[in-house]
Amino acid sequence: MVTIEKDFFSIRQICESGQCFRLEKLGESEKAGEKYGLTALGRYLEIVQKGNEISFDCSQEEFELVWKGYFDLEEDYGRIIGMIDETDAYLLQASTYGSGIRILRQDLWEMIVSFIISQQNHIKRIRKCIDLLSRKYGEEKHTEKGGCYYDFPKPEALAEAALEDLYACNLGYRCRYIHDTAWSVSSGEVDLARLKDMGYEEAKAELMKLCGVGVKVAECVCLFGLHRTEAFPVDTHINKVLRQQYPQGFPFERYKGYEGTLQQYIFYFDLMKQEK
DNA sequence: CATCAGGCGAGAC
DNA sequence: GTCTCGCCTGAT
Numbered sequence: 001m002v003t004i005e006k007d008f009f010s011i012r013q014i015c016e017s018g019q020c021f022r023l024e025k026l027g028e029s030e031k032a033g034e035k036y037g038l039t040a041l042g043r044y045l046e047i048v049q050k051g052n053e054i055s056f057d058c059s060q061e062e063f064e065l066v067w068k069g070y071f072d073l074e075e076d077y078g079r080i081i082g083m084i085d086e087t088d089a090y091l092l093q094a095s096t097y098g099s100g101i102r103i104l105r106q107d108l109w110e111m112i113v114s115f116i117i118s119q120q121n122h123i124k125r126i127r128k129c130i131d132l133l134s135r136k137y138g139e140e141k142h143t144e145k146g147g148c149y150y151d152f153p154k155p156e157a158l159a160e161a162a163l164e165d166l167y168a169c170n171l172g173y174r175c176r177y178i179h180d181t182a183w184s185v186s187s188g189e190v191d192l193a194r195l196k197d198m199g200y201e202e203a204k205a206e207l208m209k210l211c212g213v214g215v216k217v218a219e220c221v222c223l224f225g226l227h228r229t230e231a232f233p234v235d236t237h238i239n240k241v242l243r244q245q246y247p248q249g250f251p252f253e254r255y256k257g258y259e260g261t262l263q264q265y266i267f268y269f270d271l272m273k274q275e276k
Numbered sequence: 277c278a279t280c281a282g283g284c285g286a287g288a289c
Numbered sequence: 290g291t292c293t294c295g296c297c298t299g300a301t
Binding site for chain 1: 281284285
């Protein structure tokens with residue numbers, strides 16, 4: 001068990017922000033705090049958040065080697081929030097509201113599939129789809145405590161899947177996109193390893209060769225799967241905010257390299273406001 | 277009941 | 290290159 005107390009770090013906010021569809025809340029109690037389960041990078045991790053204190057159910061070694069990077073704990077998010085224009089009341093409010101969000105360093109292939117599924121879809125249903133896909137096509141694994149979980153499916157597994165079986169995972173019209181994309185990746189037509197060394201625009205263009213990946217999805221994949229924090233995905237929420245709060249344009253030049261982080265604060269703020 | 281969700285592909289022009 | 294339209298399906 002590793003327990004840390006860190007500023008600008010909230011599992012609850014990261015979970016609610018909808019960047020990771022396999023981080024789920026397991027329970028909550030006054031005494032123990034909030035408990036979460038995360039399936040990522042071929043592993044399963046339980047996390048407890050109690051106020052400012054976060055505990056990871058893993059060894060110190062695993063924490064240092066795997067999760068510190070995954071949760072982007074080396075980055076100083078206070079510094080990023082500190083860069084915000086003091087006269088920008090909206091952005092200040094949004095970043096204060098979601099100040100515990102971090103841009104996770106997630107698996108590239110998982111992000112491609114996850115954000116293809118995300119189009120014209122609710123977060124709740126996206127989670128359901130990914131859970132069904134993983135149970136059906138992911139490798140079954142076991143924790144030391146005897147629990148069972150499923151890895152995210154490999155490209156080959158989804159490429160070889162029958163279209164009708166994919167359809168049964170609630171993917172709707174996206175099942176063809178997943179199937180085609182899995183084929184492109186497993187055949188090597190699009191080389192994911194090479195994407196990591198590309199410039200942002202080049203990587204984005206390469207991603208858009210995949211069926212079901214347009215501008216918005218490619219930018220989400222760049223942000224969450226390649227940690228290209230200059231990516232600024234514009235969806236319905238962001239689009240609404242840009243129209244309402246920034247009619248004369250969002251000051252992208254001021255925030256070069258951190259656009260995606262700010263996008264998450266804005267997205268989360270608008271998403272949570274809507275749910276109330 | 278209609279509308280909408282973290283959009284995209286295909287076809288028209 | 291830009292514009293329009295149809296799309297699976299569950300939640301509200």
